[in-house]
Amino acid sequence: QDHWLSAIDPRIVHIANVQAGKEKNTRLDAQETIDHEIQGLFSAIRALSSRRNALASIAILPCEVLVQIFQYHVPTRRLGWIGITHVCRSWRTIAINYTPLWTDVTFLPSQQWMDIMFQRSNRRLFNVELDLGSEEFLRLTAPARALLLIRNNIRRIKALHLKCTDTYDMELAIRGLTVACPFIEAVSLIRCAESSIPCSGWDSPDSFISNPLIIPSTFLGKDAPNFRKLVIRGMQPSDWNLICFSSLTTLEVTRFSSDCLRTGLEGMNMDPYTALIHGLRRMHSLEHLTLH
Numbered sequence: 543q544d545h546w547l548s549a550i551d552p553r554i555v556h557i558a559n560v561q562a563g564k565e566k567n568t569r570l571d572a573q574e575t576i577d578h579e580i581q582g583l584f585s586a587i588r589a590l591s592s593r594r595n596a597l598a599s600i601a602i603l604p605c606e607v608l609v610q611i612f613q614y615h616v617p618t619r620r621l622g623w624i625g626i627t628h629v630c631r632s633w634r635t636i637a638i639n640y641t642p643l644w645t646d647v648t649f650l651p652s653q654q655w656m657d658i659m660f661q662r663s664n665r666r667l668f669n670v671e672l673d674l675g676s677e678e679f680l681r682l683t684a685p686a687r688a689l690l691l692i693r694n695n696i697r698r699i700k701a702l703h704l705k706c707t708d709t710y711d712m713e714l715a716i717r718g719l720t721v722a723c724p725f726i727e728a729v730s731l732i733r734c735a736e737s738s739i740p741c742s743g744w745d746s747p748d749s750f751i752s753n754p755l756i757i758p759s760t761f762l763g764k765d766a767p768n769f770r771k772l773v774i775r776g777m778q779p780s781d782w783n784l785i786c787f788s789s790l791t792t793l794e795v796t797r798f799s800s801d802c803l804r805t806g807l808e809g810m811n812m813d814p815y816t817a818l819i820h821g822l823r824r825m826h827s828l829e830h831l832t833l834h
Contacts, residue, residue, distance in 0.1 A: 546583075550579060553579060554575060554576065554579065556575075557571075557572040557575055557576075560572040588631070591630070591631075592630065592631050592632070595630045595631075595632065596632070601632070605636050608633065608636055609636060609637075609640045609642075609643070612626055612636075612637055612640070612643055613642065613643065616643060616646060616648075638662060641662065641663055641664040641666050642666065643662075644659050644662040644663040644664075644666075645663045645666045645667065645668050645669060646668075646669045646671075647659055647668055647669065647670045647671070647672070648671050648672075657691075660691065660695055660698075663698075665698070666698075667698055667699065667700035667725055668695070668698055668699045668700060668701075669699075669700055669701045670692060670699055670701065670702050670703065670704075671701075671703040671704075672688060672703070672704055672705070673705045673706070674688065674689075674704060674705065674706035674708070674711050674715075675705065675706040675707040675708060675711075675734060685706065685708070685711045685714075686711070686714060689711065689714050689715050689718055690718075692715075692718060693718035693719075693721070696718070696719070696721055696723050696726070697722070697723065697724060697725060698725070699723070699725070699726055700725055700726060700727050700728075701726070701727055701728040701729075702719075702726065702728070702729050702730070703728075703729075703730040703732075703773075704730065704731055704732065705730075705732035705733075705734060706732075706733065706734065707733075707734045709733075709755070712731065712733045712755055712776075712777070713755060715731065716731070716755065716757060716758070716761075716777070719761060719762055720758060720760040720761060720762075720763060721762075721763045722762070722763035722764075722765035722766075723762045723763060723765065723766045723769070724765060724766065724767060724768070725768055726762065726766055726768065726769060727768050727769065727770050727771065728769075728770060728771035728772075728773075729762075729769075729771070729772055729773070730771075730772075730773035730774075731757075731773070731774050731775070731777060732773070732775045732776070733755065733775060733776030733777055734776070755776065755777040755778070756777065756778060756779075756780050757774065757777055757778065757779045757780060758780055759780050759781045759784060761779070761784060761786060762786045764784070764785050764786060765786075766786040766789075767789065768789070769786050769787075769789050769790065770789060770790060770791045770792065770827075771790065771791065771792040771793075772787070772790055772792070772793050772794070773792075773794040773796075774794070774795055774796070775794075775795075775796035776796070778795070781817075781821075782817055782818050782820065782821025782822070783817075783820065783821050783824060784821075787821060787824070787825055788824050788825060788826065788827075789825075789827060790825050790827065790828055791827050791828060791829045791830065792828075792829065792830040792831075793825070793828060793830070793831050793832070794830075794831075794832040794834075795832070795833050795834070796832075796834045
């Protein structure tokens with residue numbers, strides 16, 4: 543401590559006599575000089591802290607091992623795992639520059655973080671999984687804003703999984719999926735019932751509504767050559783013969799019924815079940831089919 547004080551004194555000797563009673567400009571110049579010295583000391587502290595951290599036992603782990611540990615931590619902590627980037631400068635640099643950490647978008651607490659996640663993912667394709675109806679999400683983020691960002695970046699999304707209770711939000715999501723999606727592989731659209739009984743999870747069929755929304759004939763902009771999996775709950779395609787369905791390997795439709803099929807199928811020259819069977823015949827790669 544004495545060493546650092548003795549090192550600083552000669553650097554501020556020219557302002558040693560500046561007092562609070564001096565004129566304003568003189569005081570401001572003195573404060574600016576001190577601020578520069580403080581910043582210099584902080585920089586020295588950070589450099590020493592980095593050097594000290596480099597001597598810790600865990601520092602022997604190579605970057606490849608650290609990023610694997612980070613990836614295991616991500617799904618369990620939502621954005622709480624960002625604390626990893628606050629441990630030390632080395633970990634922060636590794637985490638920020640490892641783009642796969644930023645491609646799994648599971649929770650977006652603010653507009654700022656939404657933009658940061660998309661920016662740090664670089665040009666990697668995203669896996670987006672959002673519960674637009676959760677209290678935590680609604681408290682921090684406007685669903686319309688999240689859906690707009692998804693629409694604007696739809697060409698960079700590989701898998702999209704959305705769940706919500708609000709009909710308007712789901713309609714907005716569907717409209718956002720009427721543009722070309724050349725790289726998308728999987729879509730899950732889960733519409734939960736608006737009732738006193740909360741949705742008990744992504745895979746609970748008992749909490750889903752029976753009267754469906756309609757997926758338009760322009761779904762995925764009729765341009766989704768990599769589309770392989772579709773999960774829809776509480777909604778129904780207007781046409782089972784959509785080109786984007788022909789490449790499906792997995793199809794799951796919850797609350798399936800003839801009433802659902804009739805919705806949006808007016809004007810077709812075949813009954814609802816025939817329309818479904820006709821559509822399935824075009825899905826030559828289909829391996830898994832679930833109708834509930």
